[in-house]
Amino acid sequence: MASKRVYIETFGCQMNELDSELVSGQLRALGYQFTPDPKSAEVVLYNTCSVREHAEQKVWSRLGEMAIRKKEDPSLVVGVLGCLAERDGESLIRRMPVVDVLVGPAELDKLPALLDNAVRTNVSLAENPPEDANNPGENRVVSARQVALQGTASRRSATLAAAEDSLEMLDLSRAVSPIDAQASTSRSAYVRITRGCNKFCTYCVVPFTRGAEIHRPPEHIIEECRRLADAGVIEITLLGQTVNHYRFEHGAAVTVNGVKQPQKGRSFAGGHRRDPFAGESTTTFADLLAEIHEQVPGIQRLRFVTSYPRDFGDDVLEVIRDHPRICRYLHVPAQSGSDRILKMMNRGYTVGEYLDFVDRARSFLHQPEKGRPLGLSGDFIVGFPTETDEDFRATYELLQRVRYKNSFIFKYSPRPGTTAFDRLVDDVPEAVKRRRNGELLALQNVVAEAVAREHIGATFDVFIEGPSRKEAKKRKTSRSGGLVSLTIGGQDAAEPYCAPALEEPAEVDSMQYCGRTDTDLIVFFDLPQGSPDPSGTFARVRIESVRALSLYGRLA
Ligand code: SAH
Ligand code: SF4
Ligand code: F3S
Numbered sequence: 243m244a245s246k247r248v249y250i251e252t253f254g255c256q257m258n259e260l261d262s263e264l265v266s267g268q269l270r271a272l273g274y275q276f277t278p279d280p281k282s283a284e285v286v287l288y289n290t291c292s293v294r295e296h297a298e299q300k301v302w303s304r305l306g307e308m309a310i311r312k313k314e315d316p317s318l319v320v321g322v323l324g325c326l327a328e329r330d331g332e333s334l335i336r337r338m339p340v341v342d343v344l345v346g347p348a349e350l351d352k353l354p355a356l357l358d359n360a361v362r363t364n365v366s367l368a369e370n371p372p373e374d375a376n377n378p379g380e381n382r383v384v385s386a387r388q389v390a391l392q393g394t395a396s397r398r399s400a401t402l403a404a405a406e407d408s409l410e411m412l413d414l415s416r417a418v419s420p421i422d423a424q425a426s427t428s429r430s431a432y433v434r435i436t437r438g439c440n441k442f443c444t445y446c447v448v449p450f451t452r453g454a455e456i457h458r459p460p461e462h463i464i465e466e467c468r469r470l471a472d473a474g475v476i477e478i479t480l481l482g483q484t485v486n487h488y489r490f491e492h493g494a495a496v497t498v499n500g501v502k503q504p505q506k507g508r509s510f511a512g513g514h515r516r517d518p519f520a521g522e523s524t525t526t527f528a529d530l531l532a533e534i535h536e537q538v539p540g541i542q543r544l545r546f547v548t549s550y551p552r553d554f555g556d557d558v559l560e561v562i563r564d565h566p567r568i569c570r571y572l573h574v575p576a577q578s579g580s581d582r583i584l585k586m587m588n589r590g591y592t593v594g595e596y597l598d599f600v601d602r603a604r605s606f607l608h609q610p611e612k613g614r615p616l617g618l619s620g621d622f623i624v625g626f627p628t629e630t631d632e633d634f635r636a637t638y639e640l641l642q643r644v645r646y647k648n649s650f651i652f653k654y655s656p657r658p659g660t661t662a663f664d665r666l667v668d669d670v671p672e673a674v675k676r677r678r679n680g681e682l683l684a685l686q687n688v689v690a691e692a693v694a695r696e697h698i699g700a701t702f703d704v705f706i707e708g709p710s711r712k713e714a715k716k717r718k719t720s721r722s723g724g725l726v727s728l729t730i731g732g733q734d735a736a737e738p739y740c741a742p743a744l745e746e747p748a749e750v751d752s753m754q755y756c757g758r759t760d761t762d763l764i765v766f767f768d769l770p771q772g773s774p775d776p777s778g779t780f781a782r783v784r785i786e787s788v789r790a791l792s793l794y795g796r797l798a
Contacts, residue, residue: 246319246361248274249283253300254291256481256547257347257452258324260432262289265323265353267417272354285319285357287343290326292447294655298326302338309340317368319343319360323350325451328391329659335387342388348437348453349390351408356388392453407456407503409437414462414501418469429778430705431475433466434458435530436482440507441550443577444588444661445623445654448483455483455507457490460525462502464537471540476778477705478534478541484550486558488527528557535565542780543705543760547573548621551599552591559606569760570607570614574599575621575650579640580633583626586666593640600644613700617761620646624682625654625675627666634678641685647693647763649686653679687791694763694788701784701798704757704765708777713754757781765793 248269252262265287266276277283288304291297301322312318321343322334328346335341342360345353413434439448440455467478482488487507496503525533534544544567551574562568578584581592591599600618608616622637641649653675656668708714752768755776759765767783769776783795 245273245275246284247277247282248285248287249277249280250287250289251280251304252289253297254289254293254325256432256479257434257483258289258291260434260481261324261347261350263432264412264416265289265350268354268412268415269357271417272358284317285321285361287321287323290322290324292325292329292451292657294652294657296655298330301326305338305340309338312340315368317364319357319364321345321353321357321360323347323353325447328451329447329657331391331393332389335389344387344389344391346391347451348392348409351412352390356390360388410458410462410501410504413458413466416466416469418473420473429475430477430479431470432479432481433463433470434481435463435488435546436485436507437504438507439483441484441590442588442661444586444666445626445657447657447660450659452483455487456504457488457507458504459495459502460490460530460533463530464534467534467538467541471538476541477543478545480530480534480544480546482546483548484553485546486527486549486553488525488530490525490530492523492525526555526557527553528555528561531558531561531568532565535561535567539567542567543569545569545571545762549574551576551589551596554599554603556602556606559603563606569617569762571617571619571761572603572607573619573621574603576640576644577621577623578626578629578633579637580629583629583633583637586628586662587623587626588661593636596640597643610696610700613702615696615761617647617759617763618644619762620644620649622649622651622682623654624651624678625670627654627662627669629654629670629678634681638682638685641682642689645689645693646686647761648690649682651679651682651686690791691788694791694793697759697763697785697793698788699785701782702759702765702795703780704759704767704783704795705780706755706757706776706778708756709775710754710756710766755781757783759793763793765795767795767797769797 248266250262250266252258270276274285280286286308288301290301305320305322308318308320312320319342320340322338322341323343323345324347327334327344328348330337332344335344342364343353343356345356436455436457438453438455439446442449463480470478489508490505491508495505531544531546534541544565549572554574562570576593576596577587577589579593584592603618604616607614620641622641624634624637653672654668654670656663751771753771753773754766754768756764756766765783765785767781782798784798785793785795787794
């Protein structure tokens with residue numbers, strides 16, 4: 243059964259990208275093969291996102307296409323994984339009977355068993371198809387219906403301390419294979435440190451789809467980083483919905499079969515200093531960063547996303563300042579610049595507190611004179627229920643004041659199951675949302691260009707991702723997985739706030755490459771024709787100009 247060809251498509255955030263990588267590794271180990279072509283696949287998996295309606299619509303349209311295909315080939319197995327599976331639950335199968343396998347993000351460890359069952363069932367259904375009672379002569383589309391959802395009621399937490407957390411085994415089982423030195427994309431990896439979210443912002447599905455906040459044992463995280471580094475990875479991004487809320491209490495740790503279990507998030511006041519209740523037996527987020535930096539020197543760049551504004555202690559900022567391989571890049575969504583709206587969003591901070599954080603972060607980390615500026619990026623939601631022009635003006639001013647290098651800007655999308663959906667009327671007209679979205683984007687572009695210009699004349703280490711898009715076209719090569727993504731940031735690749743469309747062509751006798759600074763700015767530079775491919779290594783580049791929000795430079 244397991245020699246089936248699988249196609250997997252991933253929507254949504256980095257957490258989903260990592261999940262897809264982990265389940266793919268697990269399926270590969272069982273003998274499944276992977277294909278980049280959905281048409282030739284016998285198993286089609288969608289790892290879905292539910293954060294906005296738009297994200298879900300993409301999946302619905304894919305499922306529509308699969309329903310047509312399955313009529314011709316009933317042995318096809320279709321699986322919906324991830325946040326939409328969890329949010330919509332079994333009603334998803336009622337709406338889309340083509341779906342055989344439904345697995346929520348907290349149950350992904352169960353995928354191999356469910357998939358195996360579905361493959362067996364569908365093969366036998368294909369051999370002996372039941373007739374459609376409504377359309378005699380036609381085969382009925384029958385689903386094998388393999389379902390694993392955590393169910394929002396349990397929020398998984400009830401069982402966690404007592405039982406082995408099998409999801410942790412999925413992270414631990416990560417297949418790490420030695421890396422092809424030329425494949426820059428695989429020199430960069432995600433490592434999860436926290437799962438789930440306890441913040442319950444009123445608009446957000448994540449606490450429902452991903453469940454309660456759970457912190458992985460630091461030993462597991464460091465070991466994973468070490469294995470990745472040994473295999474050739476040089477850039478690691480630590481992942482968590484509120485990544486800087488990480489905290490592990492060793493004294494309270496539970497061990498099952500010799501394996502330390504992840505731990506439920508406990509509330510602690512982030513505060514400005516090291517948490518006074520964090521004793522020697524606690525690993526705080528600051529401790530974790532310092533330990534990875536110290537114990538895994540092969541990692542040249544250590545990043546983390548996404549940070550929660552209220553949880554940044556000075557201890558974290560100090561650790562970033564004092565450890566050269568930790569990137570001075572913080573993704574800290576503000577969501578709104580209006581205190582009234584922030585309160586309705588249940589974000590737990592005021593604009594004043596957010597700005598205090600930005601000032602603190604700058605005073606610790608913004609040292610352009612030492613060649614070490616701080617890069618900030620943010621998220622905003624426009625058109626949250628009751629948002630007035632005045633509220634929006636406040637958001638506009640906040641964006642201007644903070645000077646993000648980039649922001650992800652979203653129109654409010656009511657999500658079933660959230661407090662905002664239940665209690666607030668989505669009363670800002672679509673046209674107003676669109677206008678505010680456009681205005682904020684235009685401002686962000688002006689700010690981004692000004693921030694980029696400040697880099698002119700300075701020299702930076704650039705992690706080379708590969709030939710630029712123009713260069714790749716010029717060579718007409720399609721490096722599998724090696725093409726450079728031109729979106730800045732990377733939280734929601736389908737909705738980049740800008741992609742530098744006006745990328746300058748490389749000189750005829752040179753090759754154009756593209757990479758990133760440690761603050762995540764995109765840099766283009768030329769190498770002489772015939773130079774060995776530098777992808778996956780670092781170059782010192784002196785920035786000479788800014789075009790279409792990207793930096794252009796020369797080897798220093
Ligand atoms: N944990 C991260 C964000 C995860 S969701 C944090 O708290 O910062 C990614 C982004 O999607 C959010 O920052 C928010 O800007 C946006 N978002 C979430 N729910 C949304 C909704 N219902 N409508 C529009 N945007 C939303
Ligand atoms: Fe959603 Fe808020 Fe949690 Fe971020 S912190 S994932 S926006 S609930
Ligand atoms: Fe989407 Fe789930 Fe990530 S809703 S943004 S895939 S946590």
